Amino acid sequence: xxxxxxxxxxxxxxxxxxxxxxxxxxxxxxxxxxxxxxxxxxxxxxxxxxxxxxxxxxxxxxxxxxxxxxxxxxxxxxxxxxxxxxxxxxxxxxxxxxxxxxxxxxxxxxxxxxxxxxxxxxxxxxx
Amino acid sequence: xxxxxxxxxxxxxxxxxxxxxxxxxxxxxxxxxxxxxxxxxxxxxxxxxxxxxxxxxxxxxxxxxxxxxxxxxxxxxxxxxxxxxxxxxxxxxxxxxxxxxxxxxxxxxxxxxxxxxxxxxxxxxxxxxxxxxxxxxxxxxxxxxxxxxxxxxxxxxxx
Numbered sequence: 001x002x003x004x005x006x007x008x009x010x011x012x013x014x015x016x017x018x019x020x021x022x023x024x025x026x027x028x029x030x031x032x033x034x035x036x037x038x039x040x041x042x043x044x045x046x047x048x049x050x051x052x053x054x055x056x057x058x059x060x061x062x063x064x065x066x067x068x069x070x071x072x073x074x075x076x077x078x079x080x081x082x083x084x085x086x087x088x089x090x091x092x093x094x095x096x097x098x099x100x101x102x103x104x105x106x107x108x109x110x111x112x113x114x115x116x117x118x119x120x121x122x123x124x125x126x127x
Numbered sequence: 128x129x130x131x132x133x134x135x136x137x138x139x140x141x142x143x144x145x146x147x148x149x150x151x152x153x154x155x156x157x158x159x160x161x162x163x164x165x166x167x168x169x170x171x172x173x174x175x176x177x178x179x180x181x182x183x184x185x186x187x188x189x190x191x192x193x194x195x196x197x198x199x200x201x202x203x204x205x206x207x208x209x210x211x212x213x214x215x216x217x218x219x220x221x222x223x224x225x226x227x228x229x230x231x232x233x234x235x236x237x238x239x240x241x242x243x244x245x246x247x248x249x250x251x252x253x254x255x256x257x258x259x260x261x262x263x264x265x266x267x268x269x270x271x272x273x274x275x276x277x278x279x280x281x282x283x284x285x286x
Contacts (some may be wrong), residue, residue, distance in 0.1 A: 026203075027199060027203070030202070030203050030206050030207070033206050033207065034202070034206040037206060037211060038206075038211075038213075038260075039213075039215075040215070042215065042244065042246065042258045043213065043215055043260050045244060046202070046242070046244055046258075046260045047202070047206065049238065049239075049244070050195075050199070050202075050238070050239055050240070050244075051199055051202055051203070053239065054195060054196075054199050086239075087235075089239070090234070090235040090236075090238035090239045091235070091238075093238050093244055094234060094235075094238050094244070094245050094246070097244050097245070097246040097258060098246050098247055101246050101247065107215065107217070108215055117217075119247070119249060119254075119256065120247075123250075
């Protein structure tokens with residue numbers, strides 16, 4: 001079926017796949033750039049835990065659509081992977097931020113405001 | 128909500144027994160008929176119709192996708208800017224949400240939205256400490272979170 005390869009549906013599917021995967025790659029690249037350029041642990045956690053989640057999710061979504069619409073193979077494990085990433089990555093980001101704050105890692109010099117300092121100090125006095 | 132869904136499934140089962148059609152099609156027709164009955168009997172349930180809550184969940188999901196995309200783009204612009212003059216900050220957000228899963232969901236949504244990261248939750252679960260990557264105005268940040276995510280979660284959890 002040579003002709004079917006160039007039908008309008010395939011073109012639309014290909015456009016969608018290309019958009020999704022390039023978005024994912026761009027966001028992953030931005031994550032890497034952010035890891036290098038940002039000043040402290042917290043801001044780096046921002047880049048690492050979120051833009052990369054969106055990037056990987058976009059890549060997985062593009063892969064899923066490719067195998068579903070072009071190769072005609074419905075792979076449900078990719079959907080599960082997207083959902084698991086969605087659930088676990090914010091928890092990882094939160095735990096890295098929290099652990100580094102409680103173990104006393106300094107914030108960057110640019111930081112303008114810190115509401116949590118008093119709360120943690122109060123909690124430490126109580127113990 | 129769970130009771131209504133269970134009732135709807137039960138009505139679909141009854142429909143399959145009544146019409147002697149044990150197939151996915153029979154189940155789907157029975158489910159639709161049962162849904163009609165549940166809608167007609169909605170005044171007898173103590174909670175609102177479960178379709179409304181499912182709709183709230185779907186709209187929360189799309190709100191979240193929109194926010195994720197918008198703020199990913201803003202972080203993108205922040206990172207590729209030649210001179211990086213960001214102003215990070217940790218600010219405090221008082222939340223009105225009560226249940227554990229609501230606070231968990233709120234902090235997961237805040238964390239997944241680039242630009243904000245939850246670094247701590249107070250012991251009584253009333254205050255979230257949020258690290259913002261580029262901080263302009265506390266009232267602005269708080270009200271934007273309150274108006275989008277917290278309101279959408281409350282819409283889901285409303286009985």
